[in-house]
Amino acid sequence: MTKEKLEQLIDLRKEIKEIERRLNRNDTKCPLGNAELLEERVHMAAELEREITAYINSVGDSRIRRIMQYKYVDGYTWRKIANIMHYDRSYPEKAITRYLSKHS
Numbered sequence: 001m002t003k004e005k006l007e008q009l010i011d012l013r014k015e016i017k018e019i020e021r022r023l024n025r026n027d028t029k030c031p032l033g034n035a036e037l038l039e040e041r042v043h044m045a046a047e048l049e050r051e052i053t054a055y056i057n058s059v060g061d062s063r064i065r066r067i068m069q070y071k072y073v074d075g076y077t078w079r080k081i082a083n084i085m086h087y088d089r090s091y092p093e094k095a096i097t098r099y100l101s102k103h104s
Helices: 007-023 034-058 062-073 078-085 092-104
Strands: none
Touching: 007 034, 007 062, 034 062, 062 078, 062 092, 078 092
């Protein structure tokens, strides 16, 4: 897993909601036939969301899992995570970088 892939989680969730809204309101800007393409995008985004969430849940180290939860699921800044966990401002990001480089 990479940081870039983890960072997609919040946007994936937003994208799924946006597409579902379009599909539910039958957006007039959406030409016929595009509904299937949009549904396919929702499916692909949902699969990636499940993959990323499963990865975060599978992390054995509680500290790293909490940092990932705060950053990639809750969308907190590194500074806010450091404050919550009582670490130096740069520690959470460095910890994640080290973890991902060791476990890739």
